[in-house]
Amino acid sequence: MDSESYDFIFKIVLLGDSGVGKSNLVFRFTKNEFNKDSKSTIGVEFATKTVQIEDDKLVKAQIWDTAGQERYRSIASSYYRGAVGALLVYDVTDRNSFNHVPMWLKEVEENAEKDCLIMLVGNKMDLHEQRTVFVRDGRSFARKNGLAFIETSALDATGVDTAFQRILQEIYKTQTRKQLKSQAGGAGGGGGGKDGAPGGPARGQTISLTQNETIENPQKKQGCCGGQ
Amino acid sequence: MNVAATLMQLRAVAFPPLPGGETDDGAAAVADPVVFPRSATATAAVDVVDDDVAVAVAPRTYRERRFDAILSSPVASLRELRKLAWNGVPQHMRPTTWKILLGYLPANASRREGAMRRRREEYRDAVRRHYDVPDDSRTYAEQETLRQVLVDVPRTAPDVPLFRDPRVRRCLGRLLYVWATRHPASGYVQGINDLATPLLAVFVGECLGDVVDGDGMADVLDGSRMVDVTDRMMEDVEADAYWCLTSLLSGIQDHYTSDQPGMQRMVMRLEELVNRIDAELASHLRDTGIEFMQFAFKWMNCLLLREFRLPCVMRLWDAYFSEGDGGFEDFHVYVCASFLVHFSPTLRQMGFDELFQFMQNMPTDDWGDREVEILLSSAFVLSTLFGGSEAHLNVVRH
Known part of the structure; x- marks a missing residue:
């Protein structure tokens, strides 16, 4: 299972207040299970899953699930380094966790890669009755800050695969574009840079996550499900 | 000196079936002469007293009677209690013993x-x-x-x-x-x-x-x-x-204060220790790119509670409380080092992803007192070889 082949490996971090369901999002995505007896995350937890995108590309997601409590913030932020994707999670039944989103956003912008794609995730959407943060709240914050947005339920699996698939796809696009640009002064055929594009990353090649090639205007995509 | 080999050897020889139905004292006497100077440790960790054979009349083991004697004396000898408790406290004596060792109950x-x-x-x-x-x-x-x-x-x-x-x-x-x-x-x-x-x-x-x-x-x-x-x-x-x-x-307050300096210190000490006792493992970990902070932070923060089932933790704590103030600070680092090195052959076969996932879920489900005691013995050896606590580590710290 661990020796599988893949075309790319992308580091994704999860962050957000304690108890919003970060670990269960990872659990749902990587194992398709929900653990109602999960313990609080101390430090960081790590998981991987390889998925297929763009018909034939295998992408390995290296997921770093960080602790949410305030006291751990400085250690947690050290895990953002090298991340090209971040899921910033809040709980739709907990207004406080949504109010803290700007603080988390700042943390990730300061510590992750410059072109790190950020997706705002409103979790626990199955708890209709207790909802205090509405879709429009999340969507409008995401739009204002150039983030992708989605609501999920780790419990009933709604939106979870979509969230990870979408962010991996966007990372793939951003990173291949970046790679093409950095290679041989733009030989590649037509902007898409899809299959077989000359100069595209070869199979098995890992996109280095620490390279500092700059790409002007790293595109932050507008919403997934919420972005219309 | 090859510490890893010493530890391996210890693991192999630490608990041979002891001759005769001896008491704790007997068990202490057969301790490996090289490694067990302090108290009645390691080998005595396995309580060899056989209820049926050794005590036909009293329903208690020799060990229990010794606990009884200390706990019921007008002024309990803390020194004696520590020595005895290091090797495991019988379940029903644990509450009082822990309370006294922690200073919650007076010796008197x-x-x-x-x-x-x-x-x-x-x-x-x-x-x-x-x-x-x-x-x-x-x-x-x-x-x-x-x-x-x-x-x-x-x-x-x-x-x-x-x-x-x-x-x-x-x-x-x-x-x-x-x-x-x-x-x-x-x-x-x-x-x-x-x-x-x-x-x-x-x-x-x-x-x-x-x-x-x-x-x-x-x-x-x-x-x-x-x-x-x-x-x-x-x-x-x-x-x-x-x-x-x-x-x-x-005793470990700065483990939880802002920025958790105590935690950082413990993780650093662990890394230094592993560098010295299992250089091969240490270099493998470095090669894969995994950092001690990434897996050992939790070991320090939750004092291995996330790694072991509760009965194992209780046994571990018998020894920690007996160590006095240094138990959760100094001795714990040695225990963590022994714990890591215990899995060394397995870990050295693994790459980054596998290592990380293995270490956040160490396979200890089938561990019992015996395995914990082996761990404690190894840790004790390390603490002896490396001069107790601070001293040796200061040598390598700059």
Whole structure:
């Protein structure tokens, strides 16, 4: 299972207040299970899953699930380094966790890669009755800050695969574009840079996550499900 | 010197079947002459006393009688108690032994009853002042603490039925909150909830009296005996757990203060130690790019509670409490090093991803006292070889 082949490996971090369901999002995505007896995350937890995108590309997601409590913030932020994707999670039944989103956003912008794609995730959407943060709240914050947005339920699996698939796809696009640009002064055929594009990353090649090639205007995509 | 080899050897020879039906003293005498100068350690860790053979009349083992003798003497000898407890405390003697080792109960037997009554009353008073107050009289920080505690209580040892009991959960929440409000420099930090669980379990067991022997702890942990525990008893359990937790944490306070300097120090020490005792493993870990902080932070923060089942933790803590103040600070680092090195052959075969996932879920489900005792022995050897605690580590630190 661990020796599988893949075309790319992308580091994704999860962050957000304690108890919003970060670990269960990872659990749902990587194992398709929900653990109602999960313990609080101390430090960081790590998981991987390889998925297929763009018909034939295998992408390995290296997921770093960080602790949410305030006291751990400085250690947690050290895990953002090298991340090209971040899921910033809040709980739709907990207004406080949504109010803290700007603080988390700042943390990730300061510590992750410059072109790190950020997706705002409103979790626990199955708890209709207790909802205090509405879709429009999340969507409008995401739009204002150039983030992708989605609501999920780790419990009933709604939106979870979509969230990870979408962010991996966007990372793939951003990173291949970046790679093409950095290679041989733009030989590649037509902007898409899809299959077989000359100069595209070869199979098995890992996109280095620490390279500092700059790409002007790293595109932050507008919403997934919420972005219309 | 090849420490790794010494440890391997120790693992192989530490627990041969001992000749005859000897006592603890006998067991201590056969200890490997090279490695066990301090107290009656390591080999004695396996209690070789055979109930049926050695004590036909008294229903107690020799070891239990020694505990009895110390605990019931007018003034318990702490030195003796530590020596004995290092090798494991019989289940039903654990509550009193832990309380004395942690300084919650006085060594002087005649003062214990009164001291305990006062502390319990003091705790009840603290609950009235800090916990039983209207929410709007709490500061913002206190509200945050309460919120965090309430989020974590249901997530504390959720796999152990005892901690799904509503009364136990209420006790846990209350004592964590009261501790946090009375220790603002640290406040409540996730992981402290884990540290309260062995204490609560042992003291709930105490309410059930001598019945809790042998498999008794299993009955306590599965929650089936909670019907026999009255609310009044639970109040005392809570107070005792609070004071013992307070005592435990007072020795490692900077593990939980801002930026957790104590934690960083422990992880650094662990790395230095592993560099010295298993250079091959250390270099493999470096090659894969995994950092000690990434896996050992949790070992320090939760004192291996996330790595072991509760009965194993209790056995581990018998030794930690016996070590006095240094148990959770110094000795714990040696235990972690032994723990890591124990899996060295496996770990050295793994790449980054596999390593990371393996280490956040170490395969200890089938571990019992015996495995913990082997770990303690190795740790003891290390602590002896490396001069106790600080000294040797300072040499390599710049």
